[in-house]
Amino acid sequence: MIKNFLVILFFLLINLFVKAQNFEGKVLYRNTFVSKLPNISEEKFKKLIGSEQLYVIKLNCDK
Numbered sequence: 001m002i003k004n005f006l007v008i009l010f011f012l013l014i015n016l017f018v019k020a021q022n023f024e025g026k027v028l029y030r031n032t033f034v035s036k037l038p039n040i041s042e043e044k045f046k047k048l049i050g051s052e053q054l055y056v057i058k059l060n061c062d063k
Contacts, residue, residue: 020061029053 030052033045 022061023057023059025057027055027057029055 031046031049032051033042033049035042035045
């Protein structure tokens with residue numbers, strides 16, 4: 001019981017001294033498809049869903 005309390009207290013106290021970092025970046029996902037349907041080709045999936053997805057992330061963690 002005391003050990004659990006000390007672990008929880010440790011994580012609560014460390015949260016006071018840890019500073020978050022700012023992050024800025026881009027994440028690019030490239031998708032490939034394999035069609036299991038005979039009447040829909042992989043190219044049709046690419047046109048419907050897209051072959052790339054770009055996410056721009058900017059996190060400002062200043063307090």
